[in-house]
Amino acid sequence: MGAEASFREEDFFGREDELSALTRAALEGSRGIGSSFMIYGPPNIGKTSLLLKLAKQLVATAGTDGLPRPFPLYFSFSQILSHPLALSQHFLQEFLSQLLRFLGDAHPSTFDPASMCDRLASFGITGCREVLAAHERCTAEGDGLSALVNALSFPFSSSGELFYPVFLFDDFQYTGKLQGVPEGAMLSILRPYIKSGHFPMFISGSSPGRVTAALKREGLFGTFQMIEVGGLSTDSSVRLWRYLCERRRVDIPASLLPRASERLGGIPAYQRMLVEEIFFRSAKVPDAVTLENLYAVSVTEGKLNRYWREFFENTFPDRARRGRAIRFLKRVLCDRFPLDTVEGAISLMGSSQEEGEAILSALEFKGLLKADLDHLTFVGDPVLADFLYWAFERGVLGKGTSQVTAAIVQARLSRTAPEPGQGGDHARRVAIVKELMRKWDLREVPLLLLDFGMFREKFGGKGLLEIVIGMEREAVRVRLPKVSSVSTGYRASRGGPRFDFDLVAYGFLEGDFSEENLVIWAVDVAVEKNLGPRAVEHFENRCRLLALEKGLPQDRLRKWMILNETADAATVELASRYGIHLSHPTQLRLFLNLFGLEELERDPEPARSPGSEVPRSGKTLEYELVLPIKADSEVVAARVAEEVAAFAAVDADTVDRIKMAIIEACINAFEHSASESGKVRLRYLLSPDKIELFVQDDGKGFRPGKTPEESKKNRGWGLKLIRELVDDVEIVTGPDGTTVHMVKNLGGDPADPGPVRQGAGGLGSPEEH
Amino acid sequence: MTPYKTIHIREEGDTLVVSVGGYLNSLLGEEVEKVVSANLDIGGRRILLNFQGTRLVNSIGISFVIGIVEKVMEREGRMAFCEVSRINRDLFRVTGLAKYVRSFDSEKEALDFLSGNA
Numbered sequence: 001m002g003a004e005a006s007f008r009e010e011d012f013f014g015r016e017d018e019l020s021a022l023t024r025a026a027l028e029g030s031r032g033i034g035s036s037f038m039i040y041g042p043p044n045i046g047k048t049s050l051l052l053k054l055a056k057q058l059v060a061t062a063g064t065d066g067l068p069r070p071f072p073l074y075f076s077f078s079q080i081l082s083h084p085l086a087l088s089q090h091f092l093q094e095f096l097s098q099l100l101r102f103l104g105d106a107h108p109s110t111f112d113p114a115s116m117c118d119r120l121a122s123f124g125i126t127g128c129r130e131v132l133a134a135h136e137r138c139t140a141e142g143d144g145l146s147a148l149v150n151a152l153s154f155p156f157s158s159s160g161e162l163f164y165p166v167f168l169f170d171d172f173q174y175t176g177k178l179q180g181v182p183e184g185a186m187l188s189i190l191r192p193y194i195k196s197g198h199f200p201m202f203i204s205g206s207s208p209g210r211v212t213a214a215l216k217r218e219g220l221f222g223t224f225q226m227i228e229v230g231g232l233s234t235d236s237s238v239r240l241w242r243y244l245c246e247r248r249r250v251d252i253p254a255s256l257l258p259r260a261s262e263r264l265g266g267i268p269a270y271q272r273m274l275v276e277e278i279f280f281r282s283a284k285v286p287d288a289v290t291l292e293n294l295y296a297v298s299v300t301e302g303k304l305n306r307y308w309r310e311f312f313e314n315t316f317p318d319r320a321r322r323g324r325a326i327r328f329l330k331r332v333l334c335d336r337f338p339l340d341t342v343e344g345a346i347s348l349m350g351s352s353q354e355e356g357e358a359i360l361s362a363l364e365f366k367g368l369l370k371a372d373l374d375h376l377t378f379v380g381d382p383v384l385a386d387f388l389y390w391a392f393e394r395g396v397l398g399k400g401t402s403q404v405t406a407a408i409v410q411a412r413l414s415r416t417a418p419e420p421g422q423g424g425d426h427a428r429r430v431a432i433v434k435e436l437m438r439k440w441d442l443r444e445v446p447l448l449l450l451d452f453g454m455f456r457e458k459f460g461g462k463g464l465l466e467i468v469i470g471m472e473r474e475a476v477r478v479r480l481p482k483v484s485s486v487s488t489g490y491r492a493s494r495g496g497p498r499f500d501f502d503l504v505a506y507g508f509l510e511g512d513f514s515e516e517n518l519v520i521w522a523v524d525v526a527v528e529k530n531l532g533p534r535a536v537e538h539f540e541n542r543c544r545l546l547a548l549e550k551g552l553p554q555d556r557l558r559k560w561m562i563l564n565e566t567a568d569a570a571t572v573e574l575a576s577r578y579g580i581h582l583s584h585p586t587q588l589r590l591f592l593n594l595f596g597l598e599e600l601e602r603d604p605e606p607a608r609s610p611g612s613e614v615p616r617s618g619k620t621l622e623y624e625l626v627l628p629i630k631a632d633s634e635v636v637a638a639r640v641a642e643e644v645a646a647f648a649a650v651d652a653d654t655v656d657r658i659k660m661a662i663i664e665a666c667i668n669a670f671e672h673s674a675s676e677s678g679k680v681r682l683r684y685l686l687s688p689d690k691i692e693l694f695v696q697d698d699g700k701g702f703r704p705g706k707t708p709e710e711s712k713k714n715r716g717w718g719l720k721l722i723r724e725l726v727d728d729v730e731i732v733t734g735p736d737g738t739t740v741h742m743v744k745n746l747g748g749d750p751a752d753p754g755p756v757r758q759g760a761g762g763l764g765s766p767e768e769h
Numbered sequence: 770m771t772p773y774k775t776i777h778i779r780e781e782g783d784t785l786v787v788s789v790g791g792y793l794n795s796l797l798g799e800e801v802e803k804v805v806s807a808n809l810d811i812g813g814r815r816i817l818l819n820f821q822g823t824r825l826v827n828s829i830g831i832s833f834v835i836g837i838v839e840k841v842m843e844r845e846g847r848m849a850f851c852e853v854s855r856i857n858r859d860l861f862r863v864t865g866l867a868k869y870v871r872s873f874d875s876e877k878e879a880l881d882f883l884s885g886n887a
Contacts, residue, residue: 635792638825656856663827717828717864724863 007052011272013243014236015050018227022054023061025200025225026166030067034166034200038215040208041229042379043311043367044269047204048076050229051168054202058166059102071102071163073155078171084144084181088135088151095155096120096128102163125158145181152189156199166200173207173365176214184214191218206367231266234258240268244275252278252285260291265382273303289409289541293548296408299386300394300401308387315366316359323395324351325359329368330388332378340376398652406549429525430502432592433562434486437505437521439595442482446474449591452563452582453572464586471590481507481519485625485640501542506625521558522546531567531582533574540578562588621647623684627666634666637682637695644684645691648746658691658744661725664718665695665740672738690745693726698737775822776800784815784883786876790822798833805837814846815883819876821852831864838869851879 021037028034039047055072075094077087096116100108103123109115117128131154138147155165167190175186193199203224205211215221232240238257245252252260264270277298278285285291298304316322328349346356360376363369368384370377386408393404448455448471459467486505503523510517524539539561547557559580567575567582575582583591625640627633638659645655662682669680683694722729728743775790776797785808787801805816818834841848850872853861861867873879 631796632792632794634827635825653855656854659825660827660856660860663825667827667829717831721828721860721863724859 007049009053009056011240011243011268012049012053013240013268014232015046015053015229018050018229019054019057021227022050022202023057026054026058026070026072026202027061029070029164029166029198029200032197034197036194036201036224037203037227038208038211038224039202039204039227039229040206040211041367042381043206044267044307045229045231046268047206047229048170049268051170051202051204055168068160068162068164070166071099071155071159072166072168073098074168074170076170077174082174082177082179084148084178085139085142087178088138088144088147091151092131092135092154095151099125099155099158099163120158123162125160125162127154127158144179145185148181148185149189152186156193164198167202169201169203170205172203172205173210176210184217187214187218187220191220194220194223207365209364209371231264232261232268234261234266237261237264237266237268237271240271241275244271248275248279248283250275250278250283250285252291253287256285256288256291259288263291263295263382265380267381267383269307270304270383273307274298277302277304289544292409293405296386296405299383299408300390300405304383305387305390308384309391311366312391315362321355321359324349324355325363326388326391326395328359329363329378329384330392333381333385334389334392342371342376345376393649399646402551403549403646406545409545409548426502426525426527429562432597433523433525433588434503436592436595436597437483437486437503437507437523439597440480440483440507442479442511443595444477444479445591445594446471447476447478448474449587449594450478450560450581450583451576452567452584452587453576455584455587456572464589467586468590468593479509481505481509481521482511483507483521484627485623487621487623501546504546518552519556519558520546520550520552521560523560523562525562526564529565531561531563531571533571536561536571536574536578536580540580543580621684621686623686625682625684627680627682629670629678629680634663634670637662637666640682641684641693644686648686648688648691650691650746654744654746657725658693661722661742661744662693662695664722664725665693665742668718668740669695669697669738688746690727690743693742693744694739695742696737696739776804778804781817781880782884783813784817784880785813786817786819786880788819788822791824793820793823793826793830793834795827795829795833798830802833802837802840806840809840809844809846814841814844816841816846816848817876817879817883818848818850819852819879820850820854820857821876823854823857826857826860831860831866835864835866838866842869847883849873849879849883851876 025035025037039050041047051074055074058070058072073095075091093110093113096113097108097110100116100119105119108119113132117132120128131150134150135147138150159165176183190201194201203211212221215224238261241257241260264274274295278294281294285294312322312326316325331348342360345360346353349356349359364371368379389408390404393399394401459470483505484507486503501522502525505521507519507521508517509519522543526535528535543557543559561575561580562583563585572582623640623644625637627637641658641662642655645658666680677698681696685692722742726742726744730741732739777788779786787804789797789801791797838848848870850870853872858872871882873882
């Protein structure tokens with residue numbers, strides 16, 4: 001749409017087969033055996049470029065044997081003008097000026113039809129004045145249909161020895177929307193010419209359903225051959241990449257180009273947009289992660305995003321309807337909701353029949369879906385899918401753009417799950433490391449425990465006892481953080497893949513739990529016997545993304561890989577270059593020994609907290625947090641709850657409820673527990689259908705009497721609010737302290753979390769808890 | 770001192786507009802109560818609490834708001850809330866606050882209401 005103005009022939013790559021078929025058909029028009037084509041495909045795929053390239057090729061073919069030459073007339077219906085009079089006028093002007101150019105006039109006086117007529121007469125083409133006069137007459141009478149017949153027939157009546165017209169009609173679906181003219185009128189007018197075989201026509205549009213239906217009604221369907229335009233082949237797409245990058249002086253290794261092509265579905269327009277984006281942002285793409293980042297930035301806030309945002313704004317000017325359409329498409333294209341019927345689509349949209357049909361019809365018109373009878377097929381466009389993901393996450397779930405960007409990048413880089421059969425041992429080793437990290441508590445240990453290269457150099461081939469003694473003398477030591485929470489299986493069960501580390505620990509460099517002291521340790525426990533450079537690269541990439549998402553400075557993300565058996569020198573070197581700590585099983589044993597954990601071989605998680613009976617299905621994620629009893633530290637608990645909920649794609653309102661509930665539970669624990677340790681322990685269990693929160697203190701439980709705080713008037717809302725905010729609350733007081741167990745179900749309709757129940761009490765009269 | 774305490778006050782005609790930002794906990798609640806009381810003491814009778822910037826609320830914060838409402842009612846003043854998020858609106862309903870104080874979508878509507886234009 002409007003793309004013809006910006007078409008650059010030198011940008012055109014590939015599509016050799018289509019071009020040769022179309023060119024042959026056009027040339028066969030001279031002998032009356034030319035066939036017509038219907039070219040279709042999703043928006044932006046390059047249909048217009050294909051037509052324009054064909055036009056250039058046809059102009060370049062010299063006429064032979066004294067036969068008339070094909071005159072390609074490119075005309076796009078998108079920029080009109082739904083009134084047939086205006087359309088006719090525009091068509092005549094285009095025809096005259098393009099024909100004059102074809103005949104050799106460099107600059108025809110485009111806006112003066114009369115003088116163009118005179119020029120044409122000098123080439124021996126007559127009848128132009130009469131056609132213009134007829135157009136005037138129709139205009140005066142307001143007869144749009146006659147004006148169309150008059151204008152569309154002229155190219156054929158004026159053809160002869162010199163040329164024959166080949167129509168290249170773009171965005172043809174718009175002809176179904178002309179005012180006061182029956183749908184299919186255009187085809188009725190053109191029908192005899194199409195049938196003749198002398199005037200091959202190429203009709204292009206993103207909405208084949210409508211056009212083919214019109215062709216069928218006119219009995220023309222069999223006359224047309226169909227060509228579906230898809231993405232470029234990898235080879236052509238790579239050639240286009242090379243060309244674009246060279247022109248924009250974008251520095252990108254050739255090895256990345258096939259990946260980049262696949263990323264964009266081989267769609268040339270996207271390639272152009274992304275190259276421009278890269279050019280403006282950095283002009284350098286050293287590796288795949290940078291490429292994925294630049295792509296994700298473009299699709300969430302840059303050119304690719306703008307393209308689709310405008311597309312949806314134009315297609316659905318009404319905001320609510322746009323939202324509904326985006327949500328619907330997101331379900332189909334991103335979540336791959338299996339759907340192929342109109343009824344199914346409307347019920348998935350959850351809208352009225354009328355609105356659902358209007359949305360489907362608009363999507364069909366714009367080429368995002370094909371409707372064949374009642375069978376729906378949706379476009380497979382990776383960039384559109386990522387855009388929809390962005391729109392959904394941001395618009396519906398209210399996430400920040402950088403969060404979404406990171407998730408998109410991660411989705412592309414996430415690795416596959418470990419091989420079955422290795423899980424058991426792996427899970428046990430992960431659990432051991434988790435237990436170890438929990439005990440760190442600001443202690444200092446020899447740096448050698450975390451540096452496999454140095455360790456091997458110093459102790460390679462030596463006995464364990466010798467090593468232990470040697471270690472004690474180690475002067476270079478490193479201070480470990482105080483770890484406040486360690487999460488296992490950092491992988492989402494819903495809402496797309498995330499940073500799948502084996503462990504992610506949140507710690508603090510000093511005893512004070514403040515933002516300035518925060519440090520995150522990302523840990524992978526190797527599955528493969530011999531760690532290779534690829535695994536290290538992959539780990540490093542994920543770490544960079546984690547740092548990006550969390551906005552962490554370099555030194556606040558620590559990277560640690562634990563070997564299964566060994567690693568070769570090159571891998572060790574690579575890890576050290578990336579600043580990744582590497583530990584051999586022997587080092588790990590020494591490490592555990594330092595913290596009195598070497599015997600830990602059984603279930604490393606003794607069942608000591610309430611709720612441990614929750615089945616550990618593969619889909620449950622568990623997080624823990626230890627909070628100091630300190631003003632406002634409940635905000636940290638709320639923030640963690642928000643992060644946890646983000647894994648389940650929970651709607652913003654439910655997240656608010658969960659946050660509020662956990663804040664109240666923490667405040668209660670702070671106020672009532674009289675805890676001895678000065679700490680409150682939290683657990684978050686996320687499963688597909690619910691989130692469970694445990695807030696445990698080691699104090700004496702909720703005392704029935706009034707605390708000084710509570711005796712303040714108007715207080716005591718806490719538990720009442722919790723009951724309103726979550727679906728289930730249970731308070732268990734035992735010898736070890738009190739636990740508030742809260743359950744919020746996630747299964748409901750995310751669009752309607754349901755209002756909080758109306759309280760019966762009057763102002764300032766809460767129920768006792 | 771808590772990093773979450775932000776409060777801005779200004780006067781619109783004879784209405785005191787208190788914008789409550791960040792985390793409405795006991796400290797911030799107390800602060801709001803203080804400025805409202807001071808205003809009532811010098812004869813102010815129209816109070817508008819703007820919750821646009823309020824990210825989090827806890828029950829102690831709400832109890833302070835209840836205290837403020839009681840004070841304003843005692844002095845026969847007029848009070849309104851505006852820009853209350855959905856969750857906070859629900860909480861105000863549960864605590865019964867919503868029955869005594871009207872909430873408006875925009876500050877302008879609330880000011881019109883307080884000055885008797887609506």
